[in-house]
Amino acid sequence: MEQLRDKAAIVGIGQTEFSKNSGRSELRLAIEAVKAAIADAGLRPEDVDGLTTYTSDSSQEIDLARALGLGPLTFFSRVGYGGGAACAVVQQAALAVAAGVAKTVVIYRAINARSGRRYGAGRRSHSASADGFDSVMSWIAPYGLFTPAGWVAPFARRYMHEFGATSEDFGRVSVVGRKHAARNPDAWFYDRPITLAEHQASPWIVEPLHLLDCCQESDGGVAIVVTGAERARELTDRPVMIRAVAQGAAADQHMMTSYYRPDEQMVELPEMALVARQLYAAASLGPEDIQAAIIYDHFTPLVLPQLEAFGFCGRGEAKDFIRDGHLELDGRLPTNTNGGQLGEAYIHGMNGVLEAVRQIRGSSCNQLAEVEHVLVTAGTGVPTSGLIVGRDG
Template sequence: MTGPAAAIVGIGATGFSKGSGRSELRLAVEAVHAALADAGLGPEDVDGMVTFTMDTSPEITVAQAAGIGELTFFSRVHYGGGAACATVQQAALAVATGAARVVVCYRAFNERSGRRFGAGVQRREPSAEGTALGWTLPFGLLTPASWAAMAAQRYLHTYGLTPEVFGRVAVTARRYAATNPAAYFHGRPLTLAEHAASRWIAEPLRLLDCCQETDGGQALVVTSLERARDLPRPPVLVAAAAQGAGRAQEQMTGFYRGDLAGLPESRVVARGLWRASGLGPGDIDVGILYDHFTPYVLMQLEGYGFCGPGEAADFAAEARLPLNTHGGQLGEAYLHGMNGIAEAVRQLRGTAVNQVPGAERALVTAGAGVPTSGLVLTGDG
């Protein structure tokens, strides 16, 4: 979609923990109420809700529990973390077409104390979406880390790199997390030596190459740009939003598509974002790149055109673009990328803990290795 016809006007989250002690529904409602309060709106203003699949708190249930009345739009997006930015796209499309006036996007789960996605799919119910896993499960590739490790190994081989390049991504994320009071790893930076000493999960991925498992919730409020300008917070414009799936796309198991060292789905989203926004990689002030696994941060830098194939390790090491200034999912929390969108909003409002001076344009990406999505967000300058 092209924009800006819509803006993010509110962000809200619960605390991030390893044991919330609350139901996922309660976490969702807390995050929704916090986001509405931040926007200067109330439950009575909301007429649209968007979330993910793999969610135990349906839109209608959350609306009822949050005191929201009639809904004219409700939707959910598939493919796990790849859905994060697409929730905002759905909300922006609803606002732009008049299907809804105020839309809340949310994600809440007990992903540490409850269902742990990192444990894999051994007990997954049969489904069309899971069919592709049948090519890998019999050979022991049972978890997301094992699937990502295949692509990571190929990336290192193709460009003659060592796993240390992944460690640099983890160290950067933890450096930002260490100064972010909301982050689980607040006050706990990381060294390359500590990364290298962490245990193997699936070579070449170590424990500290893998994102956290988090209990918590995050919500965002989207409305029209016209209405946004009358609300208390500076609006953050949805300059462009896009989804993308590559040819022969699968869910992190597309080992037969040819190029394992790149992310075709990210390139699809990149083309859509740059075309719709009229911007390019050189115009971006801060990047919030989905960091479920460290290799995918490097591969996304290349897929979105910030550098050439195999050049992302040097690009990231030289800090040519501020990345994941909240600490990312490696350092702050794993909320399927929704907390990353909130960080981009803070950067463009000028209220981030690790504020990038003069930040006016942000790229936010969703989960890579699966059908994915992205956003270009800008200030209202």
């Protein structure tokens, strides 16, 4: 995807408040977030001619367009696999802009994941006419694997067995996320850090996952405006360039633990490694060129193999990388500076893209010095995606 490098840029971001009970529909949340993003870009609703979101988003494009007074739509698309779409929707927008299919594309995601459908509940009921997902689930549901936490737990246990990682190693991810969230006024856990002892004392959900290994269920909406690079420079003196973006699904992919892969891959994320190879090649960058990362943290154990897949440490070494403090603001790779999904909110990873934009703009609540490139990853254990954004010039 070298052809996409710096062809498109992010010029606007918007969000609602993040809560546990928004008190309004997901469509209303989407409208508020998109309106804010368009205003942030210095554009008008009628300037927007493209929309993209997740297949799981409940807000129809035409309803959003009608409510906001958007221009005629020449492009609209959706990406599947839940949080795996978090960066793929940026790819959709960049592809549309680079191909000239649309001039201005808005990405949106709005969910009532706490007050509405509880995303942590998984799927327990099955209709008489099962869809494809239910058919696949029928092979694992009899073993009690109903929920995302249940799907991740076997991977986490195998990783611990192979590399000597401990529950405390997973807990350090949560502690850092909450530490960063405590300084973020928009975060649900603002001013509420935790200690490793508190992590260890939190209830078991599915061993080896404690409650504080699991991300939040949140209500909220976020939106992003993407346009061509030249137009972006006319709109702002600090466009956030889409340096590289990629998708990846690996052999024998499953949801969310790929149970049938060879033993050596049972502690890896081959789909994330595929995304990493594409991103680095497309951007002509390597791990040494990344100053910060927004790592998808729906469950803490899956942060570790992501660090390894992107080359920030060797196979099985992520626990040591984290123990040495490298995810901290003064570490080698400051991670989830907004608090991530553990500390800020769970908006299916899209709020992480907003934080990457803020770091490049220089407006983060935990702003880092001399940030040139930020990596963003999407959902793990599923077909996924990744993104590198950077400064112009």
